[in-house]
Amino acid sequence: MNTLKEQFQTDFIIGAAVNKYTDQSEQELLKQHFNSITAENEMKFENLQPEKGKYTFDVADQFVAFAQGNDMKMRGHTLVWHNQTPDWFFLDDDGNDVSREELLARMKEHIFTVVSRYKGKIHAWDVVNEAVLDEGDDLYRQSKWLNIIGEDFIDYAFHYAHEADPDATLFYNDYNESDPVKRVKIYQLVKGLLDRGVPIHGIGLQAHWNLYQPSIKDIKQSIESYAELGLKIHITELDVSMFSFEDERKDVTSPTKEMLYLQAERYQQFFKVFHSYRDVIESVTFWGISDAYTWLSDFPVVGRKNWPFLFDESGNTKPAFDRVISVK
Numbered sequence: 001m002n003t004l005k006e007q008f009q010t011d012f013i014i015g016a017a018v019n020k021y022t023d024q025s026e027q028e029l030l031k032q033h034f035n036s037i038t039a040e041n042e043m044k045f046e047n048l049q050p051e052k053g054k055y056t057f058d059v060a061d062q063f064v065a066f067a068q069g070n071d072m073k074m075r076g077h078t079l080v081w082h083n084q085t086p087d088w089f090f091l092d093d094d095g096n097d098v099s100r101e102e103l104l105a106r107m108k109e110h111i112f113t114v115v116s117r118y119k120g121k122i123h124a125w126d127v128v129n130e131a132v133l134d135e136g137d138d139l140y141r142q143s144k145w146l147n148i149i150g151e152d153f154i155d156y157a158f159h160y161a162h163e164a165d166p167d168a169t170l171f172y173n174d175y176n177e178s179d180p181v182k183r184v185k186i187y188q189l190v191k192g193l194l195d196r197g198v199p200i201h202g203i204g205l206q207a208h209w210n211l212y213q214p215s216i217k218d219i220k221q222s223i224e225s226y227a228e229l230g231l232k233i234h235i236t237e238l239d240v241s242m243f244s245f246e247d248e249r250k251d252v253t254s255p256t257k258e259m260l261y262l263q264a265e266r267y268q269q270f271f272k273v274f275h276s277y278r279d280v281i282e283s284v285t286f287w288g289i290s291d292a293y294t295w296l297s298d299f300p301v302v303g304r305k306n307w308p309f310l311f312d313e314s315g316n317t318k319p320a321f322d323r324v325i326s327v328k
């Protein structure tokens with residue numbers, strides 16, 4: 001049987017997110033099927049600099065060493081985001097918002113400290129995550145970054161990351177990336193960055209999809225739209241939830257045969273699309289390894305188990321794996 005990385009070795013890198021729950025058996029799957037990893041949480045701001053000036057790199061270093069020791073690439077996730085960033089970062093000693101200048105200085109110091117540490121070991125960074133507003137006319141999501149620095153916080157983040165590691169490929173990363181309205185906003189944001197000479201090299205499509213949404217048509221149109229900008233495309237956080245986003249049912253305690261069939265159909269369609277756009281898609285990363293652990297078992301419904309991957313809770317292949325492994 002082919003492995004995932006063998007099946008797609010001439011198409012794109014195949015990655016998976018790892019975290020502190022990734023156990024020995026999942027590490028075996030990782031080595032067998034994947035040639036890239038991303039730290040799901042351990043390289044986020046709150047885990048790297050929980051207190052001002054106090055960096056905690058030990059877990060992130062272990063993941064980097066694992067990638068290095070197993071001939072895997074690594075994606076860095078993520079340098080500037082409105083979530084999982086400690087409150088202290090935006091406040092002065094009196095508990096008031098810091099100035100634009102101070103926040104830019106703190107952003108620069110964090111990015112330089114982190115990116116230069118992993119220079120040559122992390123080939124791609126999600127420099128800014130989820131800055132675009134989903135609904136409404138505004139382009140930017142409200143955040144402390146936006147409110148204190150202004151819209152150019154994104155420009156600065158990319159310039160700092162590029163100065164810290166000129167060889168790293170730098171991405172803007174977002175979810176709902178295939179939604180027709182949000183697609184236009186992401187395109188506008190990235191085009192503006194390019195027009196201002198900002199060193200951005202790629203767009204990350206998180207691809208948190210499900211059995212019903214988004215449509216293949218919308219996925220294709222988004223890939224084509226972003227590709228028009230001449231940038232690399234990474235699928236950065238792929239998972240296929242068994243539930244639509246609005247479905248808050250909690251009565252399903254194991255995947256039904258119909259769910260597994262529909263998921264296999266959807267994964268096969270997705271990888272046929274990825275294969276057909278292999279000239280612009282450089283990397284496809286799942287936001288986990290097997291159904292043993294997924295963030296979706298707590299989002300959007302806390303405590304509601306989900307089964308979004310190609311491998312089941314015991315690490316065995318699912319019908320979706322059998323479909324994906326034969327896509328070419």
Ligand SMILES: Oc1ccccc1CN[C@@H]1C=C[C@@H](O)[C@H](O)[C@H]1O
Pocket residue numbers: 040041129175176206208237295
């Ligand atoms: O699908 C979404 C819907 C609403 C908000 C955020 C997201 C996705 N947001 C992602 C998910 C999990 C985190 O571990 C990632 O860092 C984040 O990029």
